[in-house]
Amino acid sequence: MEETKSNTTNPYLIPGAIILAGAFVAVALYVSGGSQTSVATAPAPTQPVAQAPQPTGSTDAVRAVDETDHIKGDLDAPIKIVEYSDFECPFCKRFHDTMNEVVADPANSDVAWVYRQFPLEQLHPVKAMAEAVASECAAELGGNDAFWQFADRFMELTPSNNRTDIETVIPQIVGEIGLDQTAFQTCFESGKYDDKIQADIDNAVATGGRGTPWSILIAPNGATFPINGAQPRAAVEQLIEIARNEQ
Amino acid sequence: MRFEVVTTVFRKPLYVFLATAVASAVFVFAVLLPNFRLLGAVFSSNTASLYEKTALVFSLLTSIGTNFTLLSASTVIVIAVLFGIQVSLLVYYIRRVRTGMKIAGTGASGLGGLVSGMFGIGCAACGTFILTSVLALFGASGLLAFLPFGGEEFGVIGLGLLSYSIYLLLKKIDSPLVCEIK
Numbered sequence: 250m251e252e253t254k255s256n257t258t259n260p261y262l263i264p265g266a267i268i269l270a271g272a273f274v275a276v277a278l279y280v281s282g283g284s285q286t287s288v289a290t291a292p293a294p295t296q297p298v299a300q301a302p303q304p305t306g307s308t309d310a311v312r313a314v315d316e317t318d319h320i321k322g323d324l325d326a327p328i329k330i331v332e333y334s335d336f337e338c339p340f341c342k343r344f345h346d347t348m349n350e351v352v353a354d355p356a357n358s359d360v361a362w363v364y365r366q367f368p369l370e371q372l373h374p375v376k377a378m379a380e381a382v383a384s385e386c387a388a389e390l391g392g393n394d395a396f397w398q399f400a401d402r403f404m405e406l407t408p409s410n411n412r413t414d415i416e417t418v419i420p421q422i423v424g425e426i427g428l429d430q431t432a433f434q435t436c437f438e439s440g441k442y443d444d445k446i447q448a449d450i451d452n453a454v455a456t457g458g459r460g461t462p463w464s465i466l467i468a469p470n471g472a473t474f475p476i477n478g479a480q481p482r483a484a485v486e487q488l489i490e491i492a493r494n495e496q
Numbered sequence: 497m498r499f500e501v502v503t504t505v506f507r508k509p510l511y512v513f514l515a516t517a518v519a520s521a522v523f524v525f526a527v528l529l530p531n532f533r534l535l536g537a538v539f540s541s542n543t544a545s546l547y548e549k550t551a552l553v554f555s556l557l558t559s560i561g562t563n564f565t566l567l568s569a570s571t572v573i574v575i576a577v578l579f580g581i582q583v584s585l586l587v588y589y590i591r592r593v594r595t596g597m598k599i600a601g602t603g604a605s606g607l608g609g610l611v612s613g614m615f616g617i618g619c620a621a622c623g624t625f626i627l628t629s630v631l632a633l634f635g636a637s638g639l640l641a642f643l644p645f646g647g648e649e650f651g652v653i654g655l656g657l658l659s660y661s662i663y664l665l666l667k668k669i670d671s672p673l674v675c676e677i678k
Binding site for chain 2: 308340344347457472473474475476477478479480481483484486487488490494495496
């Protein structure tokens with residue numbers, strides 16, 4: 250009688266495999282900075298894939314909020330949530346609803362929501378950028394309120410994931426919010442907001458944004474907290490509560 | 497026969513507890529992963545109370561419903577459960593056969609299942625954490641855009657590998673511990 254060959258297999262193989270897998274995960278986490286989940290979504294429209302940013306970046310690099318931003322709430326609010334968003338991202342749509350609920354709550358009158366552009370050309374080619382431009386043109390022609398009317402209605406109407414019929418929806422919304430269609434078209438085709446949008450994208454990447462929605466909560470004392478993805482309202486509210494203590 | 501092995505192993509509370517603990521750990525890890533930086537910032541804050549910090553962790557766990565697609569959320573949950581089962585079976589098997597184990601195939605597929613599953617624990621805001629990190633190293637993160645499900649395919653592959661690994665473990669546990677006659 251002889252033992253099968255496999256009976257001599259190293260008994261430490263499976264425990265070793267698990268440890269190896271754990272090490273693999275740890276290395277991957279280290280590489281990813283322990284938090285980044287969506288590098289694929291990050292490269293800016295004008296950046297070639299080969300220049301995809303590495304997962305670094307500090308939320309302290311967030312550009313100061315000023316009157317050129319699209320703000321829901323008070324510019325001088327002690328707590329600001331700066332969101333970098335893509336009109337074609339389904340998670341941005343969810344988070345848009347969440348943020349609308351948060352800032353509509355009178356208990357959060359000390360919170361301002363700032364919308365910045367982060368169109369992900371790789372995932373949503375052409376449309377995401379066009380929609381970002383359209384929203385900027387809405388702001389130019391109708392001010393801050395028109396921007397938010399456009400953004401809210403767009404998020405409400407469109408299916409996301411690059412399935413939006415922009416040639417129908419954008420003129421529809423422009424008409425609904427009472428903007429001059431001719432002036433809008435002129436603005437839309439001018440390319441005048443490309444640099445502004447690119448600056449938003451660059452700032453998103455500089456702060457560590459690798460996907461959308463990417464948000465940064467700025468506390469009263471200037472401390473910053475990254476919010477990655479479409480977090481639920483309870484989490485946002487809890488973070489606001491924590492931020493209120495940061496005086 | 498394999499089902500009987502499962503009931504034999506999980507009749508013991510220790511293995512139920514182990515599977516539950518491992519599955520919970522994998523689930524929490526996967527769901528909180530996108531916001532490790534946020535948790536780091538909050539937990540290093542001197543002004544937030546322990547209650548507030550803990551409440552934030554629990555509130556972030558509900559992001560399984562907002563920050564994941566239906567496919568990735570399902571994948572995360574099933575991978576967590578399968579991984580818990582796999583670890584429990586593994587511990588049972590190792591305890592039963594402390595020497596001379598015939599488990600080479602199981603080890604390889606278990607590792608493959610774990611790695612593949614981790615690859616595919618799809619996280620929301622459009623990507624998979626390890627895959628995107630690895631691809632980013634090579635400046636090739638845009639490749640994910642060419643996958644029909646943006647990388648979530650790896651989660652499904654992971655499920656298959658984990659299931660296969662569990663099948664192999666059950667088969668090994670079910671085999672009598674004897675020297676075979678050739």
